[in-house]
Amino acid sequence: MAMRMNPWVPNQHGAWPMVAIPPLVGLFWCLKIWDAVSPADRGEGMHGTAGMVLTFLAVTVAWVVGYLAFFAGGILMRARNAAMRGRAVAPTLLYGAVAGLAAVLALILQPHLLWWAFVFLPLIAIAVYETWRGTPRSLASGVATTAASVFIVPVAATIGLGASNPVSGGVTWTSNLFTPKVVEALPSAVWVSFLWLLLYTVGTIFYVKTMIRKKGDPGWLAASQVFHLAALIIVVATVGVRYVHWAAWIVAVAVFAVALWRSRAVPASAAKGTPWPPKKVGVREMPLHAGVAVAAVMAALFYDGPLILFIG
Structure with missing residues (x-):
């Protein structure tokens, strides 16, 4: 199968929503937090709006x-012949270099972002290790990559904080570099958006396995349904988080209720003979993924709580 892969263009279409949606949700939180920062506390130039956009x-x-x-x-690590390995070297190096340079630029503009290395490095290490050992689609790899993608939401939110004077002036390469205060200043509603996205995307790992690689496996089917039920209960419980708008919460609850229903109904229809090829499974997930994204964006748009930030 690896011989048919183009290492320049990913063929994992289901991964693209997990790549694209968290930065989109994070953008709304970034702008919302920047708007909430007092004009007197906003930085200027590369320490303000321009730097925030570039970061x-x-x-x-x-x-x-x-x-x-x-x-x-991943193709480079799994390739069984020299020809495929040779084809994968150039995109791995080029993409890796571009991603690395972009990360360095972000850290130069807002050094406090280095704090997130404590989160991303272990998750990336797990995903790389699972790929190296030949199990890139394991549960551990899926959860690690999913969690890494969703953490882009709070990362982007701290970029909004990073353009304020307390952060741009108080967190440099020689002062308070690993302070957790920037992260602690994030509104709890940001973490609710993060939680909704995380629960939904992890749930898709279980659900998709029951439809494809673990189709007909009663253990995986039970695990999927239990996870979706627990996820719905947790989402319902977020109603108690202050400044999470009721409309965003209703959308999230509705999405997770439908997700719970489909975690049982769709595998049941497949067991009765209804064809569910991988492409169909992925297409049918798009409305739900869009729904949880809308809920997370609404939580940002309608947030009207306080923003407290102190770096000292």
Whole structure:
């Protein structure tokens, strides 16, 4: 199968929503937080709006091109012949270099982003290790890559904070570099958006396995349904988080209720003989993925709570 792959163009179409949606949700949080920062506390130039825009673009490029590098690198690690390995070297190096340069630019503009290395490095290490050992579609790899993608939301939100005077002046390469205060300043509603996206995307790992690689496996089917039920309960419980808008919460609950229903109904229809090829499974997920993204964006747009930030 590897011989038919083009290492320059990923063929994992289901991964693209997980690549694209978190930066989009993060952009809304970034702008919302920047708008909430007092004008007196906003930076100027590369320490203000211009720097914020450039940093967000750099982080987005690092993430998207980093995914391309990971895909090509996966082919390079798994290739069983020299020809395929040779084809994968160039995209791995080029994509890796572009992603690395974009990450360095983001760190130069907002050094506080280096704090997120504590989150991303272990997740990326797990995904790379699972690919190296020949199990790129394992549950561990799926959860690690999914979590890494969703963490782009709080990362982008801290970019909005990074353009404020307290952060741009208080977090440099020689002062407070690993301070957690920038992360602690994120509104709890940001983490609710993160949680909704994380629960949904991890749920798709279980669901898709019950439809393709683990089709007909009663253990995986039970695990999928239990996870979706637990996810719905957790989402319902987020109603108690302050400043999470009721409309966003209703959309999220509706999405997870439908996801729970389809975690049982669709595998049941497949068991009765209804054809569910991988492409059909992926297409039918698009409305739900869009729905949870809309809920997360609404949480950002309708957020009207306080923003407290102190770096000292």
